[in-house]
Every structure is written in C-alpha cells, then in structure tokens.
Amino acid sequence: MSPGLPPGHAAELPDVTEGAAAARAIPDATVARLSTYLRALGALAGSTATVSSDALARLAGVNAGLLRKDLSYLGSYGIRGVGYDITTLTDQISRTLGLTGGRAVAVVGVGNLGQALAGYAGFGSRGFRIAALLDADLARVGQVVHGLPVRHIDDLAEVVRNELISIAMLATPATVAQRVCDQLVAVGVTSILNFAPVVLSVPSQVDVRKVDLAGELQILSFHEHRKARDVNTGGPAVAPLATGVRA
Amino acid sequence: MSPGLPPGHAAELPDVTEGAAAARAIPDATVARLSTYLRALGALAGSTATVSSDALARLAGVNAGLLRKDLSYLGSYGIRGVGYDITTLTDQISRTLGLTGGRAVAVVGVGNLGQALAGYAGFGSRGFRIAALLDADLARVGQVVHGLPVRHIDDLAEVVRNELISIAMLATPATVAQRVCDQLVAVGVTSILNFAPVVLSVPSQVDVRKVDLAGELQILSFHEHRKARDVNTGGPAVAPLATGVRA
DNA sequence: TAGATTGTTAATCGATTAACAATC
DNA sequence: TAGATTGTTAATCGATTAACAATC
Numbered sequence: 001m002s003p004g005l006p007p008g009h010a011a012e013l014p015d016v017t018e019g020a021a022a023a024r025a026i027p028d029a030t031v032a033r034l035s036t037y038l039r040a041l042g043a044l045a046g047s048t049a050t051v052s053s054d055a056l057a058r059l060a061g062v063n064a065g066l067l068r069k070d071l072s073y074l075g076s077y078g079i080r081g082v083g084y085d086i087t088t089l090t091d092q093i094s095r096t097l098g099l100t101g102g103r104a105v106a107v108v109g110v111g112n113l114g115q116a117l118a119g120y121a122g123f124g125s126r127g128f129r130i131a132a133l134l135d136a137d138l139a140r141v142g143q144v145v146h147g148l149p150v151r152h153i154d155d156l157a158e159v160v161r162n163e164l165i166s167i168a169m170l171a172t173p174a175t176v177a178q179r180v181c182d183q184l185v186a187v188g189v190t191s192i193l194n195f196a197p198v199v200l201s202v203p204s205q206v207d208v209r210k211v212d213l214a215g216e217l218q219i220l221s222f223h224e225h226r227k228a229r230d231v232n233t234g235g236p237a238v239a240p241l242a243t244g245v246r247a
Numbered sequence: 248m249s250p251g252l253p254p255g256h257a258a259e260l261p262d263v264t265e266g267a268a269a270a271r272a273i274p275d276a277t278v279a280r281l282s283t284y285l286r287a288l289g290a291l292a293g294s295t296a297t298v299s300s301d302a303l304a305r306l307a308g309v310n311a312g313l314l315r316k317d318l319s320y321l322g323s324y325g326i327r328g329v330g331y332d333i334t335t336l337t338d339q340i341s342r343t344l345g346l347t348g349g350r351a352v353a354v355v356g357v358g359n360l361g362q363a364l365a366g367y368a369g370f371g372s373r374g375f376r377i378a379a380l381l382d383a384d385l386a387r388v389g390q391v392v393h394g395l396p397v398r399h400i401d402d403l404a405e406v407v408r409n410e411l412i413s414i415a416m417l418a419t420p421a422t423v424a425q426r427v428c429d430q431l432v433a434v435g436v437t438s439i440l441n442f443a444p445v446v447l448s449v450p451s452q453v454d455v456r457k458v459d460l461a462g463e464l465q466i467l468s469f470h471e472h473r474k475a476r477d478v479n480t481g482g483p484a485v486a487p488l489a490t491g492v493r494a
Numbered sequence: 495t496a497g498a499t500t501g502t503t504a505a506t507c508g509a510t511t512a513a514c515a516a517t518c
Numbered sequence: 519t520a521g522a523t524t525g526t527t528a529a530t531c532g533a534t535t536a537a538c539a540a541t542c
C-alpha cells in the first residue's frame with residue numbers, strides 16, 4: 001500500500017446529482033499515479049500536441065491499459081485513433097488534483113530537513129508555495145531561511161489564518177511530532193506530510209501521508225539482503241545485466 | 248502500491264531445500280510495514296519484555312490480524328497466550344531486513360536536499376551509515392558537509408569499492424538524474440532511493456524506490472480539493488472532529 | 495476505407511479482514 | 519483449568535492486466 005493514508009481510504013467523489021462532469025470515485029492508487037502522469041505531460045509540452053496512452057505510459061513507467069483506466073476516472077478526454085491532447089489532459093489532471101490555485105504550504109520544524117524543504121525548488125513548478133516556516137526553538141525564530149522568516153510555533157493560528165494554509169510538512173524531532181501535529185489540527189490544518197518517524201494520530205477528516213527516509217532505505221536493504229543471498233545460494237537468478245525498462 | 252518498485256515485484260525467498268529456517272516469499276506490502284514494526288518495537292524496548300499483536304498493531308497503526316499475518320512470514324516467533332518477545336522479534340525483523348551489518352550509503356548530489364540527507368540523524372539508529380558524498384560541481388568538491396568531504400562523481404567507482412556501498416540516495420537535479428543513475432549502476436550500485444522527479448530506467452537486478460516530495464503534496468492536494476467540495480455540496484460528511492485513531 | 499487508439503469489460507492477481515481452532 | 523493470544527484459513531476487497539469492441 002502507498003504510505004500515509006489508512007487502507008481503503010477511497011477518494012469518494014459521489015455522483016453529483018446535477019451540474020457538470022458527474023465525478024466518479026477515484027481509487028487511491030490512481031490518485032497516486034496522476035502526479036507522475038502530470039510530470040510526464042510537462043516533459044512533453046511543447047514538443048507535440050497529442051500523445052498516445054502507449055507513449056505516455058512508457059514515460060510514466062506504467063502499463064498502457066492501466067494509464068487509460070486511470071484517465072477514464074477523470075472523464076473521457078482521449079480521441080480514439082489519435083491519443084490525448086496534452087494541454088487538455090494536463091488541465092484535467094491539474095483540476096482533479098486541485099492544483100489550480102497554487103497552494104500555500106507551511107514547514108513546521110526548521111532543522112536540517114525542514115530547511116531543505118523550505119528551499120526545495122521543485123514545489124513552485126508543481127503547484128505549491130512555501131508560505132511559512134515555524135519552529136519552537138527561539139534561537140531559530142526570526143532567522144531568514146531561503147527568503148522566509150522563521151515564525152514561532154505559538155503564532156501558528158495567526159500564520160495559518162493569514163496565509164490560508166491547509167497543508168503542512170512536519171519535520172520536527174520525533175519526540176514532539178504528535179504534540180505539534182495536534183496543534184496543527186487544532187488550528188485547522190487538514191493535510192499533513194509527516195517526515196518524523198512516528199505514526200501520527202489524527203481525526204478522520206485530516207489526511208496524513210508519511211515520508212520515512214530510513215524506512216525507505218530499510219526496504220531497499222531487504223532487497224539487497226535477498227540479492228546477496230541469491231548469489232550465494234544460486235537462487236532465482238536475474239539475468240546479469242538484463243536490459244530493463246527504458247522508460 | 249508503495250512507490251518505487253515495479254508492481255508485482257514479489258520478494259521471492261524460495262524454499263531453501265535444506266538448512267535453517269525455510270524462508271517463504273514475503274509480500275512487498277509486508278516488507279514495507281516491517282520497518283514500522285521495528286520502530287514501534289524500538290519504542291517499547293526496555294519498558295516490557297513481551298508485547299501482544301494487539302498492542303503492537305495499535306502502535307504501528309495497523310490491524311492486529313494483519314500484523315500477525317505479516318510476522319508469520321518471518322516464522323513463528325510468538326507465544327500463544329503471551330505475545331511476542333520484544334528482543335527476539337526485533338532481532339528477527341532486523342535480520343530479515345538485512346540490517347545487521349550497518350549498511351554504507353552514498354549521497355549523490357550534494358545540493359539543498361543532498362546536504363540535508365547527509366546530515367539526517369535518523370539513519371544511524373536504524374541501520375545505515377552515510378559513507379560518502381558525491382557531486383559533479385567542482386565548487387562543491389572538497390567541501391566538508393556534516394563531517395564528510397564531498398568527492399567528485401568521477402571518483403564514484405573508487406568510492407563505491409572502498410566503502411562497500413550498494414545503496415545510493417540520488418538527489419541531483421532532474422535533468423541529470425538518469426545519467427547519474429546509469430553511472431551508479433555501472434559501478435555496481437544495486438539499490439537507489441531516488442529523490443529526483445523523474446522515472447528512472449534501470450536493469451532488472453537494480454531496485455529503485457522514489458521519494459517524490461511535490462508528488463506527495465499533490466496527493467494531499469487532491470484530498471483537500473475533495474474536502475472543500477464536500478463542504479460546499481454537502482457531500483459525504485465526515486463526523487466533525489471524529490476521535491480518530493489514537494496510535 | 496484502413497489503421498490506430500481509446501474506453502471498458504472480464505479475468506486475474508495480490509492484499510486485507512474476519513473468524514476461529516490451536517495452544518500457551 | 520480458564521483466559522489470552524497466536525497462526526492460519528476462507529471470504530472479501532481492491533488493483534492490475536489482457537483483450538477487444540467502439541470509433542476517430
């Protein structure tokens with residue numbers, strides 16, 4: 001399962017009884033891939049007007065049928081015999097992901113990792129703006145990091161209100177993560193990207209996704225371990241230097 | 248599915264015909280959760296000798312039956328009527344994840360994000376050691392970052408050989424990520440944690456997992472969008488301030 | 495028209511849950 | 519023994535794939 005959301009957390013788009021584009025439920029797995037499709041479309045923009053599911057799927061590293069199925073949840077935007085109009089599809093995916101406004105995001109915890117998040121160049125082009133940095137450490141408060149002043153966590157309510165923040169990235173030490181998370185929820189933040197290695201408890205209307213850096217390495221370590229053992233035991237051999245998926 | 252590995256990439260532990268502990272195949276989804284269980288066990292260590300699947304599952308934020316099923320893939324280490332011995336279970340999971348050596352990891356691309364990875368405190372306690380930093384920028388080469396000198400990417404083969412590196416974190420600009428990835432593969436790196444927002448192509452014996460920061464925010468944005476719409480349309484109401492999962 | 499490609503269906507596969515017999 | 523808790527089975531659920539009719 002994808003990290004973060006509780007299993008079976010289906011994105012229920014109930015049938016809109018009247019009005020435009022009756023939206024169907026979009027599976028979690030599909031939502032997670034939309035962002036990859038959007039990136040691939042961005043890479044194509046300018047070079048061609050349309051793209052086939054086959055070509056786009058190759059760029060995104062997925063099966064073409066799966067791509068078509070995913071896109072079919074958004075509506076019917078392809079042209080049989082031709083493909084998908086890149087501009088139209090980009091717009092539709094952006095709209096579905098709610099990226100049309102340019103969302104304000106707060107970074108909470110401005111240590112080693114939080115500072116990197118504050119300066120990460122990849123957010124702006126993909127629909128987000130780092131609108132505030134917050135920390136509890138008075139030695140950090142007032143410092144300017146990547147052009148933004150660090151605010152004290154006690155100002156959280158005011159900052160969230162003024163900057164219209166609904167998404168926060170939580171990069172505090174693990175020991176205080178749940179407490180800070182509670183504060184975020186209390187002031188109305190409803191989506192949290194959690195970098196602290198703890199399982200957060202939140203009310204059901206709040207979405208949490210996690211980025212567990214050491215956890216990711218541990219998963220890779222498992223596969224390293226298995227590969228090393230396979231070499232020794234002559235286990236399931238992988239063709240040495242198989243050509244692999246050229247996306 | 249969890250990001251990174253191609254779908255259906257089952258962790259095949261074929262039946263060992265003779266010798267200790269006949270290992271069964273461990274599902275990808277299970278492997279991804281083992282790291283969470285290990286963390287929860289770490290939090291319990293010292294306070295009690297044993298823990299029930301119910302208590303551990305609550306800490307890990309999963310269903311108790313699922314936890315027992317996951318652990319059953321490693322073997323039969325629980326005691327009916329009692330629970331799991333924390334030390335034994337910790338050892339078994341660590342062994343399964345291949346964490347017993349302390350693995351050397353390289354950071355490739357020592358920019359904004361790479362520097363934060365180099366200094367991230369959470370790796371050491373969870374089985375990893377940042378053993379090398381590499382970059383192509385001559386202005387960075389030679390600088391000491393979090394105690395380690397930045398080496399030139401041309402020294403990659405030597406560094407990987409000397410430090411016995413098999414896992415790399417890739418934090419270069421997206422434009423050069425595939426090229427650097429190819430270099431990593433060429434010198435024998437077989438696991439890559441990719442932070443660049445591109446789909447990497449690798450031979451089949453190489454494992455790639457991705458951390459797509461903006462992508463994670465886009466998934467949260469989708470849910471924000473849905474929640475905002477639900478408020479307006481009076482759609483599927485979430486009980487305001489439902490108590491949620493206290494882990 | 496003929497070729498290309500979508501949108502969708504049915505089949506398959508994998509993951510999760512509920513339930514309970516086994517057993518400490 | 520009685521109560522607690524594991525390990526496993528069967529049922530369910532969700533996600534992916536293969537295949538193809540619809541149609542540009």
